[in-house]
Amino acid sequence: MGRPVNRKTDIGLSALKSALPPQAWTEDKDIIAPHLSEWRDKYFGHTPIMLTPRSTQEVAEAVNICRQYDLKITPQGGNTGLVGGQIPQGEILLSLKKMTAIRDINSVTNALIIEAGAPLKRAQDAATQIQRMFPLTLSSEGSCTIGGVISTNAGGNHVLKYGTTKDLIFGVEAVLASGEIYNGLTSLRKDNTGYDLSRLFIGAEGTLGIVTAASLKLFTPPPYTQRVMVGLESPEKAVALLSHCRAAGRLSMFEVMPAIGYRAVIDNFGHITDPFPDAHPWYALIDWDSASSEDGIKHAEDKLDTALNAGLIRSAVIAQNESQAGALLAVREHMSAGQKCLGGSIKQDITVPISDIPAFFKTANAAMEQLIPGCRPVGFGHFGDGNIHYNITQPIGSDRRTFLAQWDHVSAAIFDIVDHFGGSISAEHGIGIMKKTELAARAGPVKLSMLRRIKQAMDPDNMMNPRVMV
Numbered sequence: 001m002g003r004p005v006n007r008k009t010d011i012g013l014s015a016l017k018s019a020l021p022p023q024a025w026t027e028d029k030d031i032i033a034p035h036l037s038e039w040r041d042k043y044f045g046h047t048p049i050m051l052t053p054r055s056t057q058e059v060a061e062a063v064n065i066c067r068q069y070d071l072k073i074t075p076q077g078g079n080t081g082l083v084g085g086q087i088p089q090g091e092i093l094l095s096l097k098k099m100t101a102i103r104d105i106n107s108v109t110n111a112l113i114i115e116a117g118a119p120l121k122r123a124q125d126a127a128t129q130i131q132r133m134f135p136l137t138l139s140s141e142g143s144c145t146i147g148g149v150i151s152t153n154a155g156g157n158h159v160l161k162y163g164t165t166k167d168l169i170f171g172v173e174a175v176l177a178s179g180e181i182y183n184g185l186t187s188l189r190k191d192n193t194g195y196d197l198s199r200l201f202i203g204a205e206g207t208l209g210i211v212t213a214a215s216l217k218l219f220t221p222p223p224y225t226q227r228v229m230v231g232l233e234s235p236e237k238a239v240a241l242l243s244h245c246r247a248a249g250r251l252s253m254f255e256v257m258p259a260i261g262y263r264a265v266i267d268n269f270g271h272i273t274d275p276f277p278d279a280h281p282w283y284a285l286i287d288w289d290s291a292s293s294e295d296g297i298k299h300a301e302d303k304l305d306t307a308l309n310a311g312l313i314r315s316a317v318i319a320q321n322e323s324q325a326g327a328l329l330a331v332r333e334h335m336s337a338g339q340k341c342l343g344g345s346i347k348q349d350i351t352v353p354i355s356d357i358p359a360f361f362k363t364a365n366a367a368m369e370q371l372i373p374g375c376r377p378v379g380f381g382h383f384g385d386g387n388i389h390y391n392i393t394q395p396i397g398s399d400r401r402t403f404l405a406q407w408d409h410v411s412a413a414i415f416d417i418v419d420h421f422g423g424s425i426s427a428e429h430g431i432g433i434m435k436k437t438e439l440a441a442r443a444g445p446v447k448l449s450m451l452r453r454i455k456q457a458m459d460p461d462n463m464m465n466p467r468v469m470v
């Protein structure tokens, strides 16, 4: 689990243990172990100690000692990150899991102040209790934390209506590398007093400081959400359908799945059933805001009728109640788990301009077939944002390890195509260590230099998540 490498480190670790209360750190290997590998078993790490501070003051104290003894820190929230940034490689692991309090919630300012280690679901539930909503929705919402979604600028299913995390935050509280505490826990919607410092921490992946709390923007929920699932022919039809569905301004979710991923879910998870009697090449899951259930069903029927007549869809299922809506969503939520059943996957999270999605698929699928004959592209996700989880699954009967060893050059080939379409090599998961080299190669000198100068100004000793992003 990692051995202290020199005497200064040893003294620093002793200083941490004597300064912090015993509940705020552990060296117990069994307790630390689950924090050293991630969901897909892609990254494994080691650390001499895990700190579990219970307050912002304790975080600041830990950071001060780490700075004094030249100890590096990797912050961790729910450990659901997909680019390896939360897994320490010898750094001090600082878990926010004991900082979960709701500090304030206010239905007049529509603000929720909550600590960084609280799961996203806790924020959603707190908002619901006062008839508000926090619209960030991810399949990992039961485990990922507020600090994690801020640090990765998470996206999810409702970006097309509400934006990514950066659009949903008033401000943050953070402990800087200097040990100072920055307090940006405002609920002001207008504040033009210089650089927006809270924003620096959004998407910073723990490289600029440790987010300890945040002030979240709450919204008034729509009276009803109408969900439908449609079967369709192709990504071309999906993009045309997106435009058709947007027309009334009520669209809040537009997720697309290919048959291979859809079947992997239906065939492997007994509790999820196929709502369609026939198979389709592609599927889309759509939400519309509605005044009531009746209004939602009427709107869906009208929209889907015209879509059917225009040849945009092959078939449709309209959820008649919340339980049916939940069953439809379950298919989408199990897409990643379903793919695991198909074998190893080389996973990418990219964006291209929405109108280029069909051309991206054509170009990328052809390139992948040439690179690894028989590989199976499973491109699904947030089409409404141009965001595709473009995952390449191993050819049937191939060796998993040999296939996964090709991760880097498969990724580089995909990123070349993404660049060709003017897209982004990371839509919502961040850079971490997985895409660090690619960012350096593709960001361009000015952007790279700005990123590095910000890092240097905020963390001159490279103490905060030092191997990540820049």
Ligand SMILES: Cc1cc2nc3c(=O)[nH]c(=O)nc-3n(C[C@H](O)[C@H](O)[C@H](O)COP(=O)(O)OP(=O)(O)OC[C@H]3O[C@@H](n4cnc5c(N)ncnc54)[C@H](O)[C@@H]3O)c2cc1C
Residues within 6 Å of the ligand: 039, 074, 075, 076, 077, 078, 079, 080, 081, 082, 084, 085, 086, 096, 116, 117, 137, 138, 139, 140, 143, 144, 145, 146, 147, 148, 149, 150, 151, 152, 153, 154, 155, 156, 157, 205, 206, 207, 209, 210, 211, 212, 336, 428, 429, 432, 465, 468
């Ligand atoms: C099944 C599944 C579905 C997912 N779906 C989506 C999706 O739809 N959209 C999406 O955007 N992501 C998705 N993700 C990715 C992941 O859930 C998000 O990246 C999430 O924001 C990470 O939160 P976390 O608390 O688990 O952070 P962690 O994994 O613990 O950390 C992520 C990064 O943030 C840093 N960090 C964590 N907490 C702090 C803090 N308090 N201060 C400073 N730095 C910190 C870490 O050092 C690391 O670099 C999914 C993941 C899974 C496993």
